[in-house]
Amino acid sequence: MKKxxxxxxxxxxxxxxxxxxxxxxxxFCHISKGSKIGKNCVIGQNVFIGNNVNxxxxxxxxxxxxxxxxxxIKKNVFCGPSVVFTNVKTPRSFISRKNEYLKTIVxxxxxxxxxxxxxxxxxxxxFCMVGAGALITKECxxxxxxxxxxxxxxxxxxxxxxxxxxxxxxxRDKIKYFIKNNRLKEK
Numbered sequence: 001m002k003k004x005x006x007x008x009x010x011x012x013x014x015x016x017x018x019x020x021x022x023x024x025x026x027x028f029c030h031i032s033k034g035s036k037i038g039k040n041c042v043i044g045q046n047v048f049i050g051n052n053v054n055x056x057x058x059x060x061x062x063x064x065x066x067x068x069x070x071x072x073i074k075k076n077v078f079c080g081p082s083v084v085f086t087n088v089k090t091p092r093s094f095i096s097r098k099n100e101y102l103k104t105i106v107x108x109x110x111x112x113x114x115x116x117x118x119x120x121x122x123x124x125x126x127f128c129m130v131g132a133g134a135l136i137t138k139e140c141x142x143x144x145x146x147x148x149x150x151x152x153x154x155x156x157x158x159x160x161x162x163x164x165x166x167x168x169x170x171x172r173d174k175i176k177y178f179i180k181n182n183r184l185k186e187k
Contacts, residue, residue: 004021005020005024006023006025008027010028011026011027011028012029014030014031016033017032017035017037018037020038020041020057021039021040023037023041023042023043025043025047026047028045028046029043029046029049032049032050032069033052034051035049038055038056038057038075039058040058041057041058041059044060044063045063046063047063047066048065050071051069052069053071054072055067056077057075057076058075059076059079060078062079062080064082065079065081065084067079067085068087071085072104072106074105074106074109077110080113080116082115083115086117087102087120088100088120089119101120102120103120104121104123105123105124107126107127107128108127109159110126110127110128110129110130111129113132113133113134114132116131116134116135116136117136118130119135122137124139124140125140127159128143128144128145128157129145129146129157130151131147131151133149134146134149136150136151137150138150141153141183142183145163158170158177159175159186164184
């Protein structure tokens with residue numbers, strides 16, 4: 001039976017892993033048991049995916065990213081190179097805290113810039129854009145542009161990933177947005 005996905009020969013895939021059609025797993029990756037990776041994903045070089053991680057369709061994870069247990073990545077997410085996820089708030093090497101892993105959810109259409117750090121127990125809302133090197137310490141509302149250390153909202157981002165000016169009209173697709181209850185909405 002022909003595989004419907006590509007795994008580079010230097011990568012290691014544990015048992016009980018599901019990989020969707022047209023997904024590519026590149027050099028030196030490790031995908032741990034119980035994980036599910038959707039269709040049309042690209043898993044870059046030197047990526048670690050922990051136990052029971054769920055990754056949606058059309059996700060691109062660039063080089064040198066570790067996606068730990070209790071991180072969920074929804075469809076159409078971009079993880080830039082060397083994005084860092086954490087899974088415990090107060091780690092100590094000499095104390096086992098596996099029962100303290102906190103759930104982190106990266107919602108549909110999110111873009112995480114290179115070297116962004118995502119603390120555990122956080123939800124990053126749909127179509128949010130996290131700038132390169134940002135430190136995410138709290139929930140991010142949908143369509144927010146998050147920049148800095150610690151990150152704060154510096155604007156709004158359209159569905160197609162364009163930073164919106166005060167007109168709230170997307171320069172790429174010309175969709176007009178408005179703000180209601182501190183949420184970006186399409187007109």
